[in-house]
Amino acid sequence: MKALGNRSGLPLKQLGLIAFGGLLIAGIGLGFESAFLLGLAAYTCAFAIFALSVNIMLGGIGEVPLGQCVFFGIGSYAPAIVMQQGGYPFEVGILIGMTVSAFLAILIGWLTLRLTGAYFSIVSWGLSGVAMVTALNLEVTGGPLGLFGFTRLAIGPFDLSSPKVYFIASAVILLVVLVFLAHVRSSRFGNALESTRQSSHLAQSLGINVFRERLKALVLSAPIAALAGSLCIPYTQIVTPEVMSVIRTVDALLAALIGGTSLLIGPVIGAVIFTILPQLMHFDANVKVLVFSLLIIFIIMVAPGGLHQLYKSAVARYRHGKKERA
Amino acid sequence: MTMTKFAVVADGVEKRYGGVAALKGVDIRIPEGSVYGLIGPNGAGKSTMFDVLCGITKPTTGSVNVLGMDVTKLPAYAVARRGVGRTFQRTAMFKESTVRENLLYACYGKMQHSVLHRIFRLPVWRHDMAVFEEKVDEVLAVCGLSELRNNEASSLAYGIQRRLAVAIMLMNDPKILFLDEPVAGMNEAETAEFIQLLRTVGCGRTIVIVEHDMAAIGALCDDVMVMVDGRAIVTDTPDRALKHPDVITAYLGADDDQRW
Numbered sequence: 206m207k208a209l210g211n212r213s214g215l216p217l218k219q220l221g222l223i224a225f226g227g228l229l230i231a232g233i234g235l236g237f238e239s240a241f242l243l244g245l246a247a248y249t250c251a252f253a254i255f256a257l258s259v260n261i262m263l264g265g266i267g268e269v270p271l272g273q274c275v276f277f278g279i280g281s282y283a284p285a286i287v288m289q290q291g292g293y294p295f296e297v298g299i300l301i302g303m304t305v306s307a308f309l310a311i312l313i314g315w316l317t318l319r320l321t322g323a324y325f326s327i328v329s330w331g332l333s334g335v336a337m338v339t340a341l342n343l344e345v346t347g348g349p350l351g352l353f354g355f356t357r358l359a360i361g362p363f364d365l366s367s368p369k370v371y372f373i374a375s376a377v378i379l380l381v382v383l384v385f386l387a388h389v390r391s392s393r394f395g396n397a398l399e400s401t402r403q404s405s406h407l408a409q410s411l412g413i414n415v416f417r418e419r420l421k422a423l424v425l426s427a428p429i430a431a432l433a434g435s436l437c438i439p440y441t442q443i444v445t446p447e448v449m450s451v452i453r454t455v456d457a458l459l460a461a462l463i464g465g466t467s468l469l470i471g472p473v474i475g476a477v478i479f480t481i482l483p484q485l486m487h488f489d490a491n492v493k494v495l496v497f498s499l500l501i502i503f504i505i506m507v508a509p510g511g512l513h514q515l516y517k518s519a520v521a522r523y524r525h526g527k528k529e530r531a
Numbered sequence: 532m533t534m535t536k537f538a539v540v541a542d543g544v545e546k547r548y549g550g551v552a553a554l555k556g557v558d559i560r561i562p563e564g565s566v567y568g569l570i571g572p573n574g575a576g577k578s579t580m581f582d583v584l585c586g587i588t589k590p591t592t593g594s595v596n597v598l599g600m601d602v603t604k605l606p607a608y609a610v611a612r613r614g615v616g617r618t619f620q621r622t623a624m625f626k627e628s629t630v631r632e633n634l635l636y637a638c639y640g641k642m643q644h645s646v647l648h649r650i651f652r653l654p655v656w657r658h659d660m661a662v663f664e665e666k667v668d669e670v671l672a673v674c675g676l677s678e679l680r681n682n683e684a685s686s687l688a689y690g691i692q693r694r695l696a697v698a699i700m701l702m703n704d705p706k707i708l709f710l711d712e713p714v715a716g717m718n719e720a721e722t723a724e725f726i727q728l729l730r731t732v733g734c735g736r737t738i739v740i741v742e743h744d745m746a747a748i749g750a751l752c753d754d755v756m757v758m759v760d761g762r763a764i765v766t767d768t769p770d771r772a773l774k775h776p777d778v779i780t781a782y783l784g785a786d787d788d789q790r791w
């Protein structure tokens with residue numbers, strides 16, 4: 206691909222972006238001292254990872270995966286359960302959560318991905334309800350009270366109970382997920398997803414097994430959602446059936462829409478706006494819902510491509526204006 | 532007498548949608564390497580016949596053999612992978628993408644790399660991209676789209692969009708190409724150019740075309756089949772078919788705007 210390589214064969218632009226991301230992480234991680242801000246920033250990274258997972262379905266294949274919170278929930282419960290009930294370390298729980306959610310995604314996808322549009326969304330929503338009721342009623346999940354009082358939240362030598370370490374670890378994981386997804390997008394699989402989203406008829410006529418590619422998208426998105434669920438634990442310190450709530454998916458969907466679903470980084474931008482803004486403005490929870498509902502209506506009406514589209518058209522207008530004046 | 536080889540052999544094809552019979556027992560034989568026209572008034576069942584021949588729609592009864600495959604038993608994507616290309620009356624391209632991206636998506640069948648190959652830039656991925664670069668230049672040149680490779684598909688003129696639709700299919704080197712009303716809505720110059728393109732493209736492959744523009748049909752097709760109300764009424768060369776008394780009767784009975 207001409208756009209990807211230069212003569213030395215190294216993807217300099219991509220490496221530059223990764224370096225920039227690394228510097229940004231180091232800058233925030235070392236520059237800020239407030240435990241509150243660092244914790245919030247770490248949580249924002251975890252939420253951004255979840256928004257990216259949701260956007261694999263939304264921006265990737267054009268479906269609204271209301272049940273995505275199930276995978277997030279599994280990612281939260283798995284480490285909590287293996288730590289509390291089995292005495293295993295946090296990291297093992299993260300891996301178990303990701304694995305279980307991937308297998309569950311195969312099953313759920315097999316049953317639901319033949320549906321499209323509202324039908325898929327509604328069935329997917331229903332599954333999140335089932336998951337929440339299950340979590341409420343099982344003993345191993347701690348019922349309505351949930352699980353809390355974790356003694357060791359660490360990934361290898363990195364102790365996540367330190368806000369600084371927690372932020373840097375989450376941000377680095379977010380960066381790795383972004384780099385991974387960038388490659389997915391520019392691969393044969395990513396091309397198949399994009400063609401399926403734009404026209405499944407045409408994709409099928411090009412030899413693409415549309416159902417299988419859609420299933421692969423869900424199976425890819427599930428462990429990423431689970432990873433996000435695990436990374437939220439050091440911030441929340443508790444895992445309750447609430448993690449399976451469809452509200453969480455809606456939040457992530459809004460974040461992706463605000464930032465722009467067609468842009469890889471869109472959901473991350475949206476997640477930052479979505480978690481930081483209400484904190485800065487000291488919104489009440491109800492006011493937050495109101496403000497974001499209005500924002501989303503505004504965005505869908507003015508710029509269905511999200512803030513990214515607004516930015517692009519502003520730049521285009523600016524350039525155009527400059528040309529006219531010249 | 533030499534034996535003719537057929538790219539398509541279908542017998543007794545019926546397709547019912549609930550109470551509506553779109554196809555009422557159609558037999559069709561399309562010689563390999565020919566340009567074959569399917570004509571008839573709107574609602575005659577031409578698009579449905581295309582869907583059946585491409586494996587997109589399964590016939591209610593009847594046998595359908597295309598390039599030696601029983602397409603009634605294969606999913607549509609599998610039929611497409613084995614050399615059957617088709618363009619649609621409406622969405623024939625990926626509107627939100629550039630010309631080049633359209634052809635990249637179309638190259639799916641020629642590529643083998645996985646996400647891991649892509650991440651580590653392994654030889655499989657490099658090879659795939661080299662194959663694509665070579666093929667895309669060739670197809671763009673054949674279709675006269677080389678200058679437009681970075682233009683967004685939705686911004687192209689209608690006649691050029693139809694050429695892009697053909698280019699998309701050519702990426703997979705189909706042995707047989709089904710075109711549903713490709714020159715509908717084109718002006719005269721665009722139609723003439725498109726006919727020229729199909730003559731180039733038709734070399735070495737079978738082309739089946741649904742079209743209302745009889746000049747285009749006459750210029751391109753070796754044989755035509757006239758369909759009316761789910762049945763094939765006449766199969767002959769374009770000249771003779773259009774003079775056939777049954778065909779004239781059928782079309783006199785049709786509304787003005789359904790005439791050719």
Ligand SMILES: Nc1ncnc2c1ncn2[C@@H]1O[C@H](COP(=O)(O)OP(=O)(O)O)[C@@H](O)[C@H]1O
Pocket residue numbers: 548551552553571572573574575576577578579580
């Ligand atoms: N999916 C469908 N469901 C119900 N009826 C259909 C469907 N597809 C086609 N038909 C009917 O079959 C008939 C033939 O349609 P079509 O093949 O599109 O004709 P043509 O392409 O020759 O204009 C029409 O009467 C149409 O209403």
Ligand SMILES: [Mg+2]
Pocket residue numbers: 577578579620
């Ligand atoms: Mg038609």
